[in-house]
Amino acid sequence: MEVIRLEGIHKTYSDSGVPVHALRGIDLSIAQGEFTVIAGPSGSGKTTLLNIAGALDTPTEGNVFFTGEDIGEKSRNEVASIRLEKLGFVFQAYNLIPVLTAMENIEFTMMLLGIDEKSRHERARQIMRELDIAQLADKRPNEMSGGQQQRVAVARAIVNNPSIILADEPTANLDSETGATLLDLMQQMNREHKLTFVFSSHDQHVIDRAQRLILLRDGVIEQDESL
């Protein structure tokens, strides 16, 4: 089943007055259960592509379909609802809410969905046990290592059972061992729960684990192959 489809995506930045073409005609479809890596050198448009696929940014031209719906026609609040209910994000800098504990960070999106406190606690505890971070429940981000924070970020991303998880350079700030452990975890989630992962990365360790590799260069897809 198709989760995301991008049709004729162009993205041009003109912040400095000089137009920069970050994406130039991207056509792409991501299916349920894929473990996809978007790779490419710096400036190739990986993050821009991920942001557009995740409805964080809008294309200058082209359409983004999420489970068949054109999100270009949605209001800001409707798009926020799609991000909340169907998308999970894992950021390079973890981006946990600093004033909340690990448990509260994981519960936060459930709170936004209006899930009651008891159910939130149960679900958060279950996810934390699965990701082996139960002992971090009461710790705040500044009391955790980078790897621990990123695990909590993964827990936050998957807790609402999203259709797809978009991870932007998730291992870039981690040492190779911690990064590998995190990737193991994500692969396990992909295998066991059929969770769809799309990574943007130029880390070879990430690329090596890809089931599908999309190579971007200068804003166009140079290569798209299943491995």
Added chain:
Amino acid sequence: MLFTIAWRNIWRNRRRSLIIMVSVIVGVSAVMVNDGLMVGMIHQMLDNQIGSHVSHIQIHAKGFNANPVVQNVIPERQRVERALEGTAGIRDWSRRNVSFGLLSSARNSAGGRIVGVEADNETAITSIHASIIDGKYLSGKPREMLLGRRMAEKLKVGPGDKVVGMASAMSGDVGSELFRVVGIYETLSSEFDKGYVFTSLEDTRNMLELGDNVLEYAVIVENLDDIEHVTQKLRETLGAEYEVLSYADLLPLLVAQVELYGQMMYIIYVIIGLAMIFGIVNTMLMSVFERIQEFGVLMAIGMKNSYVFRMVMIEALLLALIGTGAGILLGIAMLLPLGTIGIDLSIFAESLTSFGAGAIIYPRLTINSIVSVVLIIPVTALLGALYPALKATRLQPVTAIRYV
């Protein structure tokens, strides 16, 4: 959880939050003390007027208040006294004669109100008997007179000296009487002390040729809240031949001043609130700008604008509520002892006594003051937070996340 986040965010930058809270605390407590001081002063003026002469209710013949001439006597004394005895809620009443007249001593003359009172009954109505600073209160003997300190100074007399009183009598002739000063009184109002002299009811009856007539009844009710009710009841009982006036009718300017002040205080509250708005705008803007990336993340994971807006507003509300709560406590802590000890404003004594307030003001803590700050300060804080909150909702997730 929004409250939790908002609460913890407040304490992320303790110094900044404490500064804005302290400014709210100082503003709230200062406005409460100012309010208490003004309310205390105005009530002192009112209490002094009521306690020195006006009383709660006065009864006259119709038209006496506008035209206080001796011919305007109470039509049926017994009828009034039956009404006073038969009306519930009245604590005490006393007969009076009041007339404008001229007072002359061997050294000087001055105009004033000559008030004839029943010496014993009057002690239950006014506090003149307790305001004697030299000599003694009226004993009931003939031709005794009490003068206010300012009047005595003007006439250059003291206890034991003689004073001649002259006023227009019932017949239209000038009635006169020789009085002996038995005491000098001083109230909190120098203007009152300059204008009112007291003698016995009988002496004024003789001087003004009133026979056994009376010009005024002064009434004190048991419960202040019942004044209007008792006034109305007496009006109904006595009918159109009489005028029954409450202190509010007799002191319209002072009562208007109380009401005017009440409205002016709201303006002061709004001014304090407006000053606070800028502090809140500044604090919340700084708070939003410091967390642009965080807002970006929150939006990226699905937080809607309404939640972002609410989060900023809750933070501002919490700051204001904490500041207001602590400010009220500080205000109460200052007002309670000051209400007993008083604030000595002797350096303004002359002007204060001319207003009838006294040199020591006893501030009053009013529920109205607390309710006003509780309503106005948090609302102004929310108004101040509107701009930063709207600013936060206008952030674009993708640019906000990258913001450093």
